[in-house]
Amino acid sequence: MSTSVQPLPDCHWRNWSGLEEATARQVESPASVGEVVDVVRRARTAGTTVKMTGTDHSFTAIAAPEHTLLRPEALSGILAVDREAMTVTARAGTPLHELNLALERLGLSLHNMGDIAEQTLAGATSTGTHGTGGTAAGLAAQLAGLELVTGTGDVLRASAQENPDVLEVARVGLGALGILTSLTFHVEPLVVIEAHEQPMTWAAALDSYDEMVAGAHHVDMYWFPHTDRMMVKQNVRTDLEPGEQEPPSRLAAWWEDELVSNTVFGGLCRVGSRAPGLIPRINRVAGRALSERRYSDLAHRVFVTPRRVRFREMEYAVPREVGLDVLRECRRVIDASDWRIAFPVEIRTAPADDIPLSTSHGRDSFYLAFHVPQDTDHTAYFGGLEPILREAGGRPHWGKVHTRTAADLAPAYDRFDDFLAMRERLDPDRVFANAHLRRVLGD
Ligand SMILES: Cc1cc2nc3c(=O)[nH]c(=O)nc-3n(C[C@H](O)[C@H](O)[C@H](O)COP(=O)(O)OP(=O)(O)OC[C@H]3O[C@@H](n4cnc5c(N)ncnc54)[C@H](O)[C@@H]3O)c2cc1C
Known part of the structure; x- marks a missing residue:
């Protein structure tokens, strides 16, 4: 029998890529830990579910609400700075770009980050968001502590001293273990990065890849399918003091980041969508349009780039030592197919955590x-490459498109059962469940 509760327009949830949609029964925007506790306790008593979202940048339905949708906007801002421990604590719904600016004003910086900063702190860490580099790991590995409201409505703090077993697991919690209310990050003094962006051939880039990763702190490569062209970004940490950096001029930044990478690329994608046969030629033009440049800037200004062209994405992590062979095999399959791929393939590294x-x-x-x-x-395209990535021991990004289920994810993670045991402990009634979590976690 249907109830009298009518969904409101703002109960409609849609992710950034537009690939996933859902309608919640109600939406709340908690402004305090107490309000989160209240919502969770009510849901548990009623036998319903609660899903807190970030900025909806995951490509999967991992953040899709089924009953109560919690928005992050009122749970934002810096809470504490500890210069002795070199940590900063912020509310979980703070967007990364706000944290980066606040840290800049404090003369501090995160160790590493991804290529955008629109996400919330909780959303980014919960899905294992990473940047690139052989030494500095993803955002979740930079966490020194967290606070969450469990599925039983208890407030739990976790750090190296307090509940370290919870900290260990909940850093990448998939939104399945609790509602994160604050996060504490390890930070470092503001760092200036020297950036070198350079077009290369496929062969030159692959031949020198190991050397580049050993020599530069952060290497990011983009291969333009149907061509031999790569764009390679090598970012090196410098001893320059903040203020001594030489960022690209406003015109150069506008030309490369806004016009070439966004406007022209967006236009080329639209042409490619209408006439897929033109894509190989378009990719050759796009690959050539990006030119070599060097500049230096504060870390977050180098790592983060505007992304105005919307897309869908699948990303896999394979063991570092087989990576280049897997890339070659993916190229072989793309070359042998009749797919027409307008977007570059991005290649990054991260150290073990x-x-x-x-x-x-x-x-x-x-x-x-x-x-x-x-x-x-x-x-x-994704379905054609996924078997290669899976065969190589690949693990799909938790926030990006994939078709894996709990049964075939479990063997890819030797601590999968520890995660399930923590979920049983922190959310025994599955207050934080949704269909996506049932698929990837098993119930
Ligand atoms: C343009 C673009 C660029 C990207 N670049 C990168 C990149 O460089 N590197 C990379 O690794 N990934 C990247 N991603 C993926 C992105 O970082 C992740 O999908 C991330 O989870 C999105 O954060 P969000 O705030 O939008 O969270 P959402 O997608 O809204 O939510 C993600 C998960 O976090 C949970 N969650 C959110 N808030 C809370 C909370 N307070 N408590 C508990 N759980 C919570 C949600 O329930 C959900 O399970 C990119 C995505 C896009 C669209």
Whole structure:
């Protein structure tokens, strides 16, 4: 029998890529830990579910609400700075770009980050968001502590001193263990990065890849499918003091980041969508349009780039030592197919970490990311490459498109059962469940 509760317009949830949608029964925007506790206790008593979202940048339905949707906006801001311990605590819904600016004003910086900063702190860490580099791991590995409201409505603090077993697992918690209310990050003094962006051939880039990763702190490569062209970014940490950096001029930054990478690229994608046969030629033009440049800037200004062209993405982490062979095999399959791929394939690395569900758990990793424009059917392309990535021991990014289920994810993680045991302990009634979590965690 239907109830009299009518969904309100703002109960409609849609993710950034537009690939996933859901309608919640109600939406709340908690402004305090007490309000989160209240919502969770009410849901538990009523036998319903609660899903807190970040900024909806995950490509999967991992943040899809089924009953109560919690928005993060009122749970934002810096709470504490400890210069002795070199940690900063912020509310879980703080967007990364706000944290980066606040840290800059404090003369501090995160160790590493991904290529955008729109996400919330909780959303980014919960899915294992990472940047690139052989030494500095993903955002969750930079966590020194966290506070969450469990499925029983208890407030639990976790750090090296207090509940360290919870900290270990909940850093990449998939939104399945509790509602995070605050996060404490290890930070370092503000660092200036020297950036070198350089077009290379496929062969030159692959031949020198290990050397580049050993020599530069952060290496990011983009291969333009159907061409021999790569764009390679090598970012090196410098001893320059903040204020001594030489950022690109406003015109150069506008030309490369806004016009070439976003506006022109967006236009080329639209042409490619209408005439897929032109894509190989378009990719050759796009690959050539990006030119060599060097500049230096504060770390977050180098790592983060505007992304105005919307897309769908699948990303896998494979063991570092097989990465280049897996990339070659993916190229072989793309070359042999009739797919027309407008978006570059992104290649990054990350060092091993100790977080049970981190895609880099226990092994140095090589990340391969595949994209299609937002309105393009991705199933043949992603589905055609996923078996290669899985066979190589690949682990899919928790926030990006994949088809894996609990049964075949479990063997990819030697601590998968520890995660399930923690979930049983912290959310025995599955207050935080949704269909996506039932698929990837098993119930
Ligand atoms: C343009 C773009 C660029 C990207 N670049 C990168 C990149 O460089 N590297 C990378 O690794 N990934 C990248 N991603 C993926 C992205 O970082 C992740 O999908 C991330 O989870 C999105 O954060 P969000 O705040 O939007 O969270 P959402 O997608 O809204 O939520 C993600 C998960 O976090 C949970 N969650 C959110 N808030 C809370 C809370 N307070 N307590 C408990 N659980 C919570 C949600 O329930 C859900 O399970 C990119 C995505 C896009 C769209």
